[in-house]
Amino acid sequence: MAGELNGKIAAVTGGASGIGLASVESMLSAGAQVVIVDRDAIALKAICDRYGDAAIPLVIDLLDPVDCATLIPKILELCGQLDILHCNAGSYVGGDLIENDTSAIDRMMNLNVNVVMKNVHDVLPHMIERGSGDIIVTSSLAAHFPTPWEPVYASSKWAINCFVQTVRRQVFKHGIRVGSISPGPVITALLSDWPPEKLQEARDSGSLLETSEVAEVVMFMLTRPRGMTIRDVVMMPTNFDL
Template sequence: MARELEGKVAVVTGAASGIGLASTDALLAAGARVVLVDRDDVALTTVCGERGEAAIPLVIDLLDSKACSTLVQQALARTGHIDIFHANAGLYVGGDLIDADTAAIDRMLNLNVNVVMKNIHDVLPHMIERRTGDIIVTSSLAAHFPTPWEPVYASSKWAINCFVQTVRRQVFKHGIRVGSVSPGPVISALLADWPKEKLLEAKQSGSLIEASEVADVVLYMLTRQRGTTIRDVVLMPTNFDL
């Protein structure tokens, strides 16, 4: 693989597993140094130990607002600059709204929406000063279709889609690209919260994709010429039927 991101520094949230880890691996293979942000200290230590010095662990619970506010500062202290910020960390709440735990709704909306906005708010001054940068947000196919079995989760991703599209228009004049990747069902820990019948149906029909396929799209977005922004990519299993 061509090392198209040689010398770049990336920050990936939710990096110890799933799409975050797959994105990290793609970035490392392309030559970037990556700050892996996750709250799971043990998993993060293991993952970074297996990937060498270019993988830099940063243990933060993003739902702790005080700790969350230190993310960019801590990443810069370790690397000196940030070229790429992949806001990937997220939670899932599925099923009928009436059955949802309201505390779980609060946690999910906080991580899926508020934390994404705060992290990007904090990294923008650095990127604006340098007049370059890439921001990618992990959204979802649910951001493009009113998915009946996950109204809470889908709503969080609709909000993020609006955020990506509006912030992009504010910051492109500073040389900053903003985009989102919107996968259909991905084989990851988030699916553990899917309704059992829906998960079984998806597995039996071949309606799931690998996290590495999402990472391939992330890398494609990052390696376009600076004059081109891939604002949103929707990818789904070929057999997926809404």
């Protein structure tokens, strides 16, 4: 994998932890310069101290519309170009709809859907002008199955899956590839509300993915020949599918 992304500039939202951090680390290992976008300034500093100049911290609160609108301009100001955008930032609301807090629903839908749409909207003029680019969105297995225990979260991923599939068809003529990754349960902070016994049972049965396994799929998508688009990849622990 070393050198496969030499000369590329990438940006990963929600890049200070979980799938985002694993994606960042894989791209850095492949030779890319990576802008790590997160609201956690302390975590960003620690990561960038570890990886040096190839890792560029960018503190942005994507849920602040004014701050969100500065994402692409700031990246271009820092790096001059952007070859890869991994829209990974997201949040989770699970459980019965009647028990969900409506403000949490608003926040999650904004981050999982609206922010992704705005980030992609803002990067497209730059990529169209250059005639090339890769956009990857972190979706979920929940985008492909009406998951009864998480109707709000699943709905956000169904929406963003439709967005990815339709935008891809609009922009492929400009040399831009758009795809999504749809992992099943991954060991990240999004599982923090799982009951401890359920989480332990899933770990013991091999029913969870590692973030590094998801990052490997991201790299597979990015390193295909330009004439090939991996439009969406569903991945899950084999035992989860039983």
